Structures are given as C-alpha cells and as structure tokens.
Amino acid sequence: MSSVKHSPNDQDRAPGEVSTVQRALNLLKLLGTTEKPIGVNEIARRLGKHVSAVSRTLATLEHNGFVERDEETGRFVLGVELIALASRLLAEHDVVRVARPYLEELAESTRETTSLSLWNKTHAINVEHVLGPGSIKHIAAPGRRNPAHCTATGKAMLSHMPDSTLREVLALGLERYTDRTTTEVSALESELDHIRKQGYALNVGEFIPEIAAVAAVIHDRRGRVAAAIAVTMPVFHFTQQIEQQLAPLVINAAAAISKRLGYHSAQPI
Numbered sequence: 001m002s003s004v005k006h007s008p009n010d011q012d013r014a015p016g017e018v019s020t021v022q023r024a025l026n027l028l029k030l031l032g033t034t035e036k037p038i039g040v041n042e043i044a045r046r047l048g049k050h051v052s053a054v055s056r057t058l059a060t061l062e063h064n065g066f067v068e069r070d071e072e073t074g075r076f077v078l079g080v081e082l083i084a085l086a087s088r089l090l091a092e093h094d095v096v097r098v099a100r101p102y103l104e105e106l107a108e109s110t111r112e113t114t115s116l117s118l119w120n121k122t123h124a125i126n127v128e129h130v131l132g133p134g135s136i137k138h139i140a141a142p143g144r145r146n147p148a149h150c151t152a153t154g155k156a157m158l159s160h161m162p163d164s165t166l167r168e169v170l171a172l173g174l175e176r177y178t179d180r181t182t183t184e185v186s187a188l189e190s191e192l193d194h195i196r197k198q199g200y201a202l203n204v205g206e207f208i209p210e211i212a213a214v215a216a217v218i219h220d221r222r223g224r225v226a227a228a229i230a231v232t233m234p235v236f237h238f239t240q241q242i243e244q245q246l247a248p249l250v251i252n253a254a255a256a257i258s259k260r261l262g263y264h265s266a267q268p269i
Helices: 019-032 040-047 051-063 080-092 094-110 152-158 163-171 185-198 240-260
Strands: 067-069 076-078 113-120 123-130 145-147 201-204 211-219 225-234
Touching (some): 019 040, 019 051, 019 067, 019 076, 040 051, 094 113, 094 225, 094 240, 113 152, 145 152, 152 163, 152 201, 152 211, 163 185, 211 240, 225 240
Antiparallel strands (some): 067 076, 113 225, 123 145, 201 211, 211 225
16 A cells, blocks of 8 residues: 655645645745745755646746746745735734834944844744844844744743743744754743843844844734834844843833834833
C-alpha cells in the first residue's frame, strides 16, 4: 500500500479548504519570511510539495503580480501587487495613521530607527518605520516577522495578551536564535510579568545578535492590544543609560497613541 506524505502545512488546513489555494498561501507566507530570493526546488523542499506543483503555482502568482522572478537567477520574491493590496489595508488602519507622527518625532529625538508592529496570531509584524537622522542602517523593515518570545515588540504585546495566546506561542516552542534568546518557559513568563509592571520590553541581541530595541504596547479604545512602538538600534549603541533615556520616551509615545485611539487609561509618565 502506498503512503502519502503530508507537509506540516497540510495539518493546519481548515476543513473544506482548496488545496491549490492553500498551497499558494503557504508559498506566499514562505516568501514573506525569507530575506533572500529563493528558487523553485528550495520552495518545494520547504513546503514538502512536488516541484511541478510549486512551479504551476508560482507561474500563476507571477502572472498576477504576487511574486516576481529574477531573470538571471530564476529565484522568486514577493511581488508589488501585494504592496498594492497591503497599502490600502494599512491606509485604513487607524493605528498606522495615528502613529506616524509619533514615529517621526521619536526618530528625530532619539536619532535611531523607530517602528510600529501589529500582532498576528503568534508574532509581531513590522508595518511602519522611520529612519532616524543618526541611524546607521535600515534595521526594522516593514514586513519583518518578529518572534513573540525574543523581540521587544513581540514581548511588549505578548505581555498584555490573554493566557490562551501565550499558550499558542509556547506550543510553537521557544526557538533559540542567539545565545541570548530566552528558551525556558518559566523565564519568559517571569519576564512578561516584569514587562507589564515596568511598562516596556527590551531585546538586546536576542533575535538578531547585532540589534537592540525598546518597545511599549499600544491599546485601542476597548483596552485591547492594538500595536507596539519601538526604538531599534545597533547593540553597540545600547547601554543601561540609553535604556533609562529611551524607556520614558517610548512609553509616552505609546500612551499618546493609545489616547488618540480612545484608550482613556493611558497615562504618560
């Protein structure tokens, strides 16, 4: 009797979902988490699908502008049509519109990169950023996925999420990205409690060794987590003195944005 090999993505498929649609969605998600262009064979390997099936899906997505193929290497990246779709969504998202001037002000005052992240099930996603006048490089690109357990924006939002969300994050496992990544559940729970009390979260080389960040959560009018705002910088810029300087600025910016969104309990320090 022949056996059918299922990819991990098949297990997440909801009843009634069309396999070709799910394959296309999984492919787009994969490209969205890959920093460099990727070839058909590697895509097929990661998705656990046949190369021929992946090639057909890529051809359809490329024809519609959702992926782009490098003519020289034949490798794929996300296409500009996705930007067109996302731009309208972000333009209509109040927190992005409201936060923009605060990101600009914070970038100007700190001279570092500032960013805004939204929550997506089990992680944070950068959706907006402003490069400060003293920034060395682009280190908080929109679209980057930030693991909840080892990034400042991820931890800032996770610390205010319900227990059910924390369980979902823990069920994924606390992957180690650097030697500073927290991988013990008890240590993470203790840190999240500390974040709630002090009002901000830190990441000092926990996800990417060269990057440090300070973040605070933003609430909507119902008190739910709306987003997180962060100041991001190279690790060698970050000291305890810098932390003490940045924390009040980030907390105040988050509180001001929350207030603009109708969250009346937000009190700047």
